[in-house]
Amino acid sequence: MTTNGNGKAPVLVVLQMTGGNDFMNTLVPFTEGIYYDSRHTVRIEEDQVIKINDKLGFHPAAAPLKEMYDNGDVAIIQGIGYENAIRSHFRAMDIMHTAEPNTIATEGWLAKAIRQIDPHGQNVLTGVSFGRGLPRAMAAPGVRVTSVGDLDSYGLMTSVEIKEDRAEAMDIFKRFYTPGIGSGPTMAYLKQTGDDVLTGIDRLQEVPGQYESTVEYEDNGLAKALRDVARTHIAGLGTQIFYVQHPGYDHHAIEMPAHEKLLGELSGALRDFMDDLREHDVAEEVVIYAFTEFGRRVQDNGSGTDHGSGGGAFIIGDRVEGGLYAEYPSMDPKTFANGEDLAHTFDFRGVYATLLEQWMSVDSVDIVNGKYEQLQPFKTA
Numbered sequence: 001m002t003t004n005g006n007g008k009a010p011v012l013v014v015l016q017m018t019g020g021n022d023f024m025n026t027l028v029p030f031t032e033g034i035y036y037d038s039r040h041t042v043r044i045e046e047d048q049v050i051k052i053n054d055k056l057g058f059h060p061a062a063a064p065l066k067e068m069y070d071n072g073d074v075a076i077i078q079g080i081g082y083e084n085a086i087r088s089h090f091r092a093m094d095i096m097h098t099a100e101p102n103t104i105a106t107e108g109w110l111a112k113a114i115r116q117i118d119p120h121g122q123n124v125l126t127g128v129s130f131g132r133g134l135p136r137a138m139a140a141p142g143v144r145v146t147s148v149g150d151l152d153s154y155g156l157m158t159s160v161e162i163k164e165d166r167a168e169a170m171d172i173f174k175r176f177y178t179p180g181i182g183s184g185p186t187m188a189y190l191k192q193t194g195d196d197v198l199t200g201i202d203r204l205q206e207v208p209g210q211y212e213s214t215v216e217y218e219d220n221g222l223a224k225a226l227r228d229v230a231r232t233h234i235a236g237l238g239t240q241i242f243y244v245q246h247p248g249y250d251h252h253a254i255e256m257p258a259h260e261k262l263l264g265e266l267s268g269a270l271r272d273f274m275d276d277l278r279e280h281d282v283a284e285e286v287v288i289y290a291f292t293e294f295g296r297r298v299q300d301n302g303s304g305t306d307h308g309s310g311g312g313a314f315i316i317g318d319r320v321e322g323g324l325y326a327e328y329p330s331m332d333p334k335t336f337a338n339g340e341d342l343a344h345t346f347d348f349r350g351v352y353a354t355l356l357e358q359w360m361s362v363d364s365v366d367i368v369n370g371k372y373e374q375l376q377p378f379k380t381a
Helices: 033-038 060-070 089-098 109-117 151-156 159-181 183-204 221-235 255-279 348-359
Strands: 011-017 074-081 127-130 146-148 241-246 286-291 311-316 323-325
Touching: 011 221, 060 074, 060 255, 074 348, 109 127, 109 241, 127 221, 151 221, 221 241, 221 255, 241 255, 255 286, 286 348, 311 348
Parallel strands: 011 241, 011 286, 074 323, 127 146, 127 241
Antiparallel strands: 074 311, 286 311
């Protein structure tokens, strides 16, 4: 296990950027003529880029993330993907959730990790998701997890209201996943997890009253979710895997203002979250993994960008050895996947293996269904 500085159990916060983040406009290849030739409207001009070296730079809205990068706390994983990438949102996200691109799997990669961390299911809060519905990554038969909307709302709800809210969240899960994995596995999982969710909620209701902080989070959904993660972690309830979501990245139109808003929310929320953890002296045991289901096409469509491949991700934390990892996808059109997409340079399952084995001390082979090249993004001392 990577040393976290205080001997406490490692914690992984998974942040899903839903919709397919435009990696080219997040980490901009500002010296590549093909970038500007292909993007006539959906592009970041060189004088606006926040440069990290002589070839790449952040979107200007990601200034807080750039500051964290300069402090050595952000590992940028370039060119994430897999062979024969899928452009369907549902299937692509399902692949990311199950680490299985070739068949429809019934178990999430994080659920498998939770099974190893807590094999007897003693703590329903080992895995906690904040947001609507239950992410498939956290779902597997026999694995106990808790999924709630937000702590403040649950603290004010009656038991009847909590049951109604839980039923709505489970219905979302049922409607979303039954087409992919069938009603049998879906209903079996819902039956098993219903009481677990309520048990977890009972324990989480006390968390807000135990929390004090000078950090003022911004007023958006992601910031509130990360604040809930901080509050739960600071309360010491034994959660080792958290899940939060930041929707809205599917920019087929009006991408420039929408993407700017999202990257501003993302960067600000991550900055405030890390500041909060440091204020409470619990930052060294936490690592964040921010990912998306795919990248966008090289060519814009005049107002936005369409589904592509060759995306990117971030690993963030005080125990992270910041920098660039893997290779930025080639901008040579001869290398483009499907003649129009950035080709991936690093298999996403290798990133999972890195997080699981090097940070969480969990055997990754059965989770990612094989052995994959790993990165070295963590400090060793």
